Amino acid sequence: MKKYILLLSLSLSLFAQNPKAFAALGDVIYNDVDKFEALKNMASMQDTKMSIDSYIDSAKSAKKMGHALDSKTGGIDSKSYLKVLRELSIERDAIISSSRDRFKEAIADEDGVTVNGMVANGVINAESYEKELLNYYEEFGEDQNLSSVEPMYMRYLNSLKKDTNRSLTQEQLDALDNEARIKRMRAKNKAKEDALTRSVDEQQKKDKQEVLNEQKKALGL
Numbered sequence: 001m002k003k004y005i006l007l008l009s010l011s012l013s014l015f016a017q018n019p020k021a022f023a024a025l026g027d028v029i030y031n032d033v034d035k036f037e038a039l040k041n042m043a044s045m046q047d048t049k050m051s052i053d054s055y056i057d058s059a060k061s062a063k064k065m066g067h068a069l070d071s072k073t074g075g076i077d078s079k080s081y082l083k084v085l086r087e088l089s090i091e092r093d094a095i096i097s098s099s100r101d102r103f104k105e106a107i108a109d110e111d112g113v114t115v116n117g118m119v120a121n122g123v124i125n126a127e128s129y130e131k132e133l134l135n136y137y138e139e140f141g142e143d144q145n146l147s148s149v150e151p152m153y154m155r156y157l158n159s160l161k162k163d164t165n166r167s168l169t170q171e172q173l174d175a176l177d178n179e180a181r182i183k184r185m186r187a188k189n190k191a192k193e194d195a196l197t198r199s200v201d202e203q204q205k206k207d208k209q210e211v212l213n214e215q216k217k218a219l220g221l
Helices: 002-016 023-031 033-039 043-071 078-109 112-121 126-140 150-164 170-219
Strands: none
Touching (some): 033 078, 112 126, 126 150
């Protein structure tokens, strides 16, 4: 029994590792499975859930093929495995592209849950969107949960302090922090005002359309 458990543990451990065959392509595919598992559960990504599930299932099957190819069992040939990897690579790129589009929409829509989640699970490379994320944190850092962005913002503040003047007193440093806080509060208030304005405009358009529909109905159009 102990021997069986040991063999099972060894087998699971080996499967957890990525196949060696075509590792340059396969590693990228397999390493993103966990990221996509988290991604598919986000509310903003529900319309891509089926495609993500399909990718994950296919990646798991491909991983078995890769291990079989490594061990030369199961009659798996390298061409067939490579074809599967290339197809999965295309699917992966499509999911990543969709994620980036949704991330940009989240920034514009002030959707902190999506912004924080995508940075946290690594599907978005935060360094590639450093400017956008720093601006977003300044506006909404006190109003939304942006824990995954906070370390980047803290590093930015520290570097800013050092670059401004290395001989600043603690009082001056506190003043800089207070200034940044006030700036975030003003930006947050402006964002709320803009959101209210958009909401009022949308409601007016909706009311206007409803009146127009009632008029058409009354005229039999």
